[in-house]
Amino acid sequence: MVKLAKLAKTVKMVKMIFDRATFHNFLLLVSGYYSIGWKNEWAYKFRSLLNAGSSVILLLFQFMLWSYLSTENNKIQDYSSYFVIMYILNLIYTTEADLSLSRSIVKGSIIHDFLKPRNVIFYIPWECFGRNVARLLIAGFPILIIAMFFSRLVFKFSDLILCFPLVLCSFVFVVALDLIFGLMCFYTQNYWGVLSAKSLVFLLLTGRLLPFEFYPSWLEKVIVKNPLAHAYYNAANTIRGSYSYENIIGLYIEQGFYTVLTIIVLIFIWKVSLNRLSLHGSIHGG
Amino acid sequence: MLSILYHHFLINLKSRLIYRWDFLLAIFIKGLEGFCGFIMLDFLMSKLTMLAGFSKANVLLMFGISELAFSIWHCFFINSLSIGNYLHDGSMDRFLLKPINPILQILMDGFDEDGWGALVFSIIVLFIAKQQGAPLASFQDWLFVLLFAANGSLIFFGLSLFLSSFSFLARTQTNLGLFVMDLRQFARVPISVFPKWFQVMISVLFPLALCGFWPTQFMIHYDFTILFFIFLISIVFTSFSIFFFYFMLKKHYESTGT
Numbered sequence: 001m002v003k004l005a006k007l008a009k010t011v012k013m014v015k016m017i018f019d020r021a022t023f024h025n026f027l028l029l030v031s032g033y034y035s036i037g038w039k040n041e042w043a044y045k046f047r048s049l050l051n052a053g054s055s056v057i058l059l060l061f062q063f064m065l066w067s068y069l070s071t072e073n074n075k076i077q078d079y080s081s082y083f084v085i086m087y088i089l090n091l092i093y094t095t096e097a098d099l100s101l102s103r104s105i106v107k108g109s110i111i112h113d114f115l116k117p118r119n120v121i122f123y124i125p126w127e128c129f130g131r132n133v134a135r136l137l138i139a140g141f142p143i144l145i146i147a148m149f150f151s152r153l154v155f156k157f158s159d160l161i162l163c164f165p166l167v168l169c170s171f172v173f174v175v176a177l178d179l180i181f182g183l184m185c186f187y188t189q190n191y192w193g194v195l196s197a198k199s200l201v202f203l204l205l206t207g208r209l210l211p212f213e214f215y216p217s218w219l220e221k222v223i224v225k226n227p228l229a230h231a232y233y234n235a236a237n238t239i240r241g242s243y244s245y246e247n248i249i250g251l252y253i254e255q256g257f258y259t260v261l262t263i264i265v266l267i268f269i270w271k272v273s274l275n276r277l278s279l280h281g282s283i284h285g286g
Numbered sequence: 287m288l289s290i291l292y293h294h295f296l297i298n299l300k301s302r303l304i305y306r307w308d309f310l311l312a313i314f315i316k317g318l319e320g321f322c323g324f325i326m327l328d329f330l331m332s333k334l335t336m337l338a339g340f341s342k343a344n345v346l347l348m349f350g351i352s353e354l355a356f357s358i359w360h361c362f363f364i365n366s367l368s369i370g371n372y373l374h375d376g377s378m379d380r381f382l383l384k385p386i387n388p389i390l391q392i393l394m395d396g397f398d399e400d401g402w403g404a405l406v407f408s409i410i411v412l413f414i415a416k417q418q419g420a421p422l423a424s425f426q427d428w429l430f431v432l433l434f435a436a437n438g439s440l441i442f443f444g445l446s447l448f449l450s451s452f453s454f455l456a457r458t459q460t461n462l463g464l465f466v467m468d469l470r471q472f473a474r475v476p477i478s479v480f481p482k483w484f485q486v487m488i489s490v491l492f493p494l495a496l497c498g499f500w501p502t503q504f505m506i507h508y509d510f511t512i513l514f515f516i517f518l519i520s521i522v523f524t525s526f527s528i529f530f531f532y533f534m535l536k537k538h539y540e541s542t543g544t
Binding site for chain 2: 046057058061065072075076196200215
């Protein structure tokens with residue numbers, strides 16, 4: 001009897017998911033969240049442009065350094081295009097979800113989110129998505145065009161299409177990871193140390209600082225398998241045309257697995273962390 | 287003045303120590319960040335015998351001196367990046383009402399103890415460089431390194447103050463000051479890898495090469511002309527940045543509520 005009731009409940013849920021009205025409401029909801037992020041970024045487009053300017057300086061540094069190294073040493077190839085792709089990928093993945101969540105935890109303003117009919121860990125990723133698409137338009141494409149002009153950067157359309165699911169999946173993974181780092185503030189009561197730790201993890205495991213080819217071979221073999229390497233290093237190499245179709249399917253599966261696992265961990269930590277929330281000024285009984 | 291500095295330092299330290307674990311984590315991580323840069327340089331150097339005519343030991347020396355300069359700046363001068371925030375929330379007035387130099391007050395308002403980790407690490411790098419054959423044999427060499435690190439931190443300060451002063455135009459945080467974090471890359475490698483025009487630019491206009499490259503050149507050759515130019519350019523650049531800050535303050539600052 002209990003089993004039957006459970007089955008009926010599951011069927012009802014599945015029906016609800018595939019119900020046209022529910023789906024329509026869901027679309028309305030996510031497009032609303034998305035447009036908040038999009039508008040927010042456009043409101044501060046000058047800031048995005050300045051950040052892009054800062055990145056141009058760094059890219060110029062990489063360009064000059066690698067051009068010099070490749071001309072001086074035949075064994076070293078020119079990695080300028082690699083760093084341009086890394087910059088674009090970083091623009092896609094950098095969400096500030098960790099900062100906004102941890103700030104609201106530290107300030108206590110997270111309570112406002114509980115008063116609204118929305119789920120914080122569902123709302124933030126969509127807002128970030130809207131913001132990052134706008135950022136890509138403001139700061140990503142101009143730099144990409146400049147880089148294509150100066151560093152003879154050429155992409156194959158098929159490689160970009162191949163990379164798209166990997167980048168999309170990696171975006172979800174990175175946002176989930178950001179939120180996990182943000183939630184750590186429930187335990188440390190401040191965000192500076194935790195966010196510094198996150199930036200260090202990203203610096204080490206993504207290959208943004210130095211391509212993995214320069215790591216010792218034993219370390220390269222291990223590090224190339226991590227999900228952040230899939231998001232950055234392997235995605236960049238896919239765009240540069242270094243991957244076969246067989247390899248890319250393997251990457252999709254691995255990254256999909258890591259993403260689902262991270263989401264499960266995020267939900268678990270979210271539920272556990274909420275127990276540490278203390279509210280002041282609660283309603284008087286009577 | 288020293289007493290005020292000391293008390294502000296204590297206030298900052300105590301306010302960070304409240305968040306004990308976060309504070310310790312931040313110090314540790316900042317040290318690891320430096321270590322990360324060192325490891326990457328080590329990986330790169332393992333594929334090369336020389337980098338632009340510099341041996342691995344001398345590249346490490348350059349890295350160590352520039353990191354030491356940067357970490358001193360991080361500990362004591364980083365709040366120069368916050369000028370935009372003070373303008374944005376209208377709290378700049380409180381620095382102008384007190385009978386103490388406003389730049390000093392801004393700096394004292396936010397010493398950053400996280401930089402200690404990087405400071406310790408950069409000293410470790412210098413010892414590693416010495417082990418590998420960098421010219422750090424005598425006590426005098428170490429004194430020069432300390433002098434160059436202090437001088438380099440003033441250059442970073444000049445740069446952050448100059449870039450942050452543009453916030454007076456935007457009346458908010460422009461993020462221009464944050465360029466300093468990225469620009470330090472230029473202090474870590476020999477400038478010979480860059481084109482000539484760029485070498486001149488980072489040696490004179492935005493003298494980042496005076497934080498790592500030229501001090502290393504001095505340590506190798508002991509050429510006192512280099513020493514003279516390092517200090518001359520640093521003093522001129524930092525003075526210009528301070529002058530520029532006051533110029534922007536007088537010309538473009540409007541007090542809140544006026």
